[in-house]
Amino acid sequence: DIVMTQSPDSLAVSLGERATINCKSSQSVLYSSNNKNYLAWYQQKPGQPPKLLIYWASTRESGVPDRFSGSGSGTDFTLTVTGLQAEDVAVYYCQQYYSSPLTFGGGTKVEIK
Amino acid sequence: QVQLQESGPGLVKPSETLSLTCTVSGGSVSSGSYYWSWIRQPPGKGLEWIGYFYYSGSTNYNPSLKSRVTISVDTSKNQFSLKLNSVTAADTAVYYCARVKGTTGSYRDAFDIWGQGTMVTVSS
Numbered sequence: 574d575i576v577m578t579q580s581p582d583s584l585a586v587s588l589g590e591r592a593t594i595n596c597k598s599s600q601s602v603l604y605s606s607n608n609k610n611y612l613a614w615y616q617q618k619p620g621q622p623p624k625l626l627i628y629w630a631s632t633r634e635s636g637v638p639d640r641f642s643g644s645g646s647g648t649d650f651t652l653t654v655t656g657l658q659a660e661d662v663a664v665y666y667c668q669q670y671y672s673s674p675l676t677f678g679g680g681t682k683v684e685i686k
Numbered sequence: 687q688v689q690l691q692e693s694g695p696g697l698v699k700p701s702e703t704l705s706l707t708c709t710v711s712g713g714s715v716s717s718g719s720y721y722w723s724w725i726r727q728p729p730g731k732g733l734e735w736i737g738y739f740y741y742s743g744s745t746n747y748n749p750s751l752k753s754r755v756t757i758s759v760d761t762s763k764n765q766f767s768l769k770l771n772s773v774t775a776a777d778t779a780v781y782y783c784a785r786v787k788g789t790t791g792s793y794r795d796a797f798d799i800w801g802q803g804t805m806v807t808v809s810s
Contacts (some may be wrong), residue, residue, distance in 0.1 A: 574749075611794060613797075623733065623782075623797070624800075625787075625796050628787065628795070634798065666732065668733075670793075670794045670796060674735055674748040674749060675735040675793075676735065677732055677733040677735070678732070679732045680732050
């Protein structure tokens with residue numbers, strides 16, 4: 574199984590500042606035949622299902638604000654929220670879909686400082 | 687737009703079988719463009735992929751649950767179902783059904799549409 578490790582477990586950021594979440598996979602999720610990273614990011618607010626933010630490590634899902642961006646390749650990935658808004662308070666998960674079983678990171682809780 | 691809705695008992699006794707249904711509206715489970723999955727989340731914890739179903743009958747399950755899981759489809763009702771047998775308290779979780787995005791033509795893709803989830807408690 575590919576183990577996804579997120580850091581930090583939680584972080585507090587002032588409104589308007591930047592939040593950076595890291596995700597590391599135990600093996601590369603870069604598929605050489607198409608040069609795509611099989612990595613997604615989700616946002617989950619209390620009492621709600623996860624919402625897809627980013628796929629292919631850096632492609633924003635339709636309707637997702639451009640303050641959310643994803644970067645990285647191979648085994649190391651980052652989700653950045655530039656200009657944190659109050660509505661961004663949530664738990665964020667990374668997920669690999671490179672191989673079965675599909676696996677998620679443990680989550681990072683983002684709060685307002 | 688496609689919507690998913692889980693349904694089923696909220697309380698299951700230990701050693702019995704958990705049975706849930708996901709009703710798809712605005713789209714078809716028989717569409718060859720998508721895979722359909724179940725994912726669960728124990729209270730206060732992270733997400734665990736359970737498995738997927740494809741309209742052709744193809745399935746793939748998480749090895750951690752494989753011996754106890756069955757995912758099937760009822761195309762006449764546009765639903766797909768989850769059965770998890772011999773449940774224990776460790777199976778207590780919110781269960782979500784989700785659609786695999788469909789950009790790759792395989793299950794190896796992100797989950798773009800989720801149901802609201804249904805809480806299942808295993809307790810006598």
